[in-house]
Amino acid sequence: MTATAASAPRLDEQICFALYSASRALTARYRELLAPLGVTYPQYLVLMVLWERDAITVSELGERLQLDSGTLSPLIRRLESAGLVIRTRRSDDERAVEVTLSPAGAALQERSAGIPDQICAATGFDLEHIAALQSQVTELAAQVRGSR
Incomplete structure (x- = not known):
């Protein structure tokens, strides 16, 4: 059985792609900041x-x-x-x-020492939002690892 175009999962609706895209964006910003070091x-x-x-x-x-x-x-x-x-x-x-x-x-x-602050600023989120997001992503990773 093959999925039709209407029932196929959409890329932009997948959590894996959202996390992958965010990770790539953050890593690219880190790359810029770490290059001088x-x-x-x-x-x-x-x-x-x-x-x-x-x-x-x-x-x-x-x-x-x-x-x-x-x-x-x-x-x-x-x-x-x-x-x-x-x-x-x-x-x-x-x-x-x-x-x-x-x-x-x-x-x-x-x-x-200033790199974490620059990364936080790049997100546009306040520290409370970043802490909550970090906690959720950590919990997500633990859940996925535990589901095997």
């Missing part, structure tokens, strides 16, 4: 986790960012090559690799 959006996410909690294992970082090691390892290698992070094997468990900020990576936090 020399980091990509995924690298910025890694740095944000490290600014919250320096010295974290690669596996913990992957859990926090919901990224597999095949995606995360190249990100960390590029950050290390740029002199922003340091990777070391843990002395108590040589299988575990720990990632810490370098002094340059720590200093980048101050240089990036």
Whole structure:
């Protein structure tokens, strides 16, 4: 059975497309803001986790960012090559690799301090609206993950 044009789902009515489009728009704005710092959006996410909690294992970082090691390892290698992070094997468990900020990576936090405010301004929403939207999207993601 095939769907007719009248019964086929419309792209603009799909939540997945609305979220995808919003994500692309936000990521593009981040790209503009991060370019002067020399980091990509995924690298910025890694740095944000490290600014919250320096010295974290690669596996913990992957859990926090919901990224597999095949995606995360190249990100960390590029950050290390740029002199922003340091990777070391843990002395108590040589299988575990720990990632810490370098002094340059720590200093980048101050240089990036205005980015969240600029992103908030770009949305045109007040902080209360942004917080509510963030909460709803987080809940949506959890619901979808739990429905498998």
